[in-house]
Amino acid sequence: MSNLRTSRTRLVGAAATVVLAALSLTACGDGTGTTDEGAASTNSTAPTSKSPSTGASSPGTGSDAGGTTGSSDSKGTTGSTGTGSSGSSNAQQVSAGSGDTAHSAGTKAPAASGKAVTCEGSVTKTVAAPLNRPVNHMLLTVTNTGSKACHLYGYPAVRFGQAQSVPPVIEESQPQAVVTLAPGESGYASVSLSATDGSASNGYTAKSLAVYFQGRSGFESVGKGATPSLPAKGVYVDDSLKVTYWQQSMDDAIMW
Numbered sequence: 001m002s003n004l005r006t007s008r009t010r011l012v013g014a015a016a017t018v019v020l021a022a023l024s025l026t027a028c029g030d031g032t033g034t035t036d037e038g039a040a041s042t043n044s045t046a047p048t049s050k051s052p053s054t055g056a057s058s059p060g061t062g063s064d065a066g067g068t069t070g071s072s073d074s075k076g077t078t079g080s081t082g083t084g085s086s087g088s089s090n091a092q093q094v095s096a097g098s099g100d101t102a103h104s105a106g107t108k109a110p111a112a113s114g115k116a117v118t119c120e121g122s123v124t125k126t127v128a129a130p131l132n133r134p135v136n137h138m139l140l141t142v143t144n145t146g147s148k149a150c151h152l153y154g155y156p157a158v159r160f161g162q163a164q165s166v167p168p169v170i171e172e173s174q175p176q177a178v179v180t181l182a183p184g185e186s187g188y189a190s191v192s193l194s195a196t197d198g199s200a201s202n203g204y205t206a207k208s209l210a211v212y213f214q215g216r217s218g219f220e221s222v223g224k225g226a227t228p229s230l231p232a233k234g235v236y237v238d239d240s241l242k243v244t245y246w247q248q249s250m251d252d253a254i255m256w
Contacts, residue, residue, distance in 0.1 A: 119150035120223025154214035160206035188253035203238035
């Protein structure tokens with residue numbers, strides 16, 4: 001019985017010695033950081049302490065590498081120096097391009113470019129054609145041949161043959177707005193050549209015609225005149241000769 005107690009006492013003592021040794025080793029590992037587990041933990045955080053985009057150390061990186069990376073992605077931290085900045089720049093370029101495109105569409109190059117000018121002989125072509133209806137009338141057609149819109153001010157100052165004065169205008173024919181011609185468009189005026197009942201005097205047959213254009217003030221001719229062809233037999237005119245104001249449509253011109 002005495003021997004059994006002695007053996008148990010020795011076993012308990014040995015077990016206590018093993019427990020104390022284990023505790024001693026554990027305390028030593030925590031204090032110095034030389035255990036294998038500590039080294040493994042250190043190695044696992046080293047790669048994630050740098051930004052994957054720039055390779056530089058991320059400021060404020062914690063021990064939880066996964067949490068840090070997730071925070072950077074959600075807030076665009078890496079994007080501010082990497083692809084995020086490029087994406088923002090591209091977005092600005094697209095926006096600017098859209099603005100340019102919008103500006104080219106609204107100001108998309110129309111047939112007319114630049115500020116409108118005054119219609120005159122150097123930027124127009126004038127055609128004179130006698131009309132069957134109304135009788136004793138002629139239609140003047142002025143077409144804008146320039147690259148800019150032009151304004152047809154007032155009425156045509158016409159001179160048949162060697163006439164020393166221009167005929168008066170039919171005041172009632174004045175349009176509500178100045179006639180403006182885009183490139184390729186035409187404006188019109190009619191000329192009442194002679195009285196249908198023969199009541200007018202000083203009639204003659206004219207073989208040539210000159211057409212002059214008025215400026216904004218309406219008191220002077222501007223630019224180059226036009227010399228449209230007349231029929232080979234000429235046209236008969238008398239003192240009843242009158243012209244209309246320039247009109248935007250042919251119908252408005254021949255109604256007088």
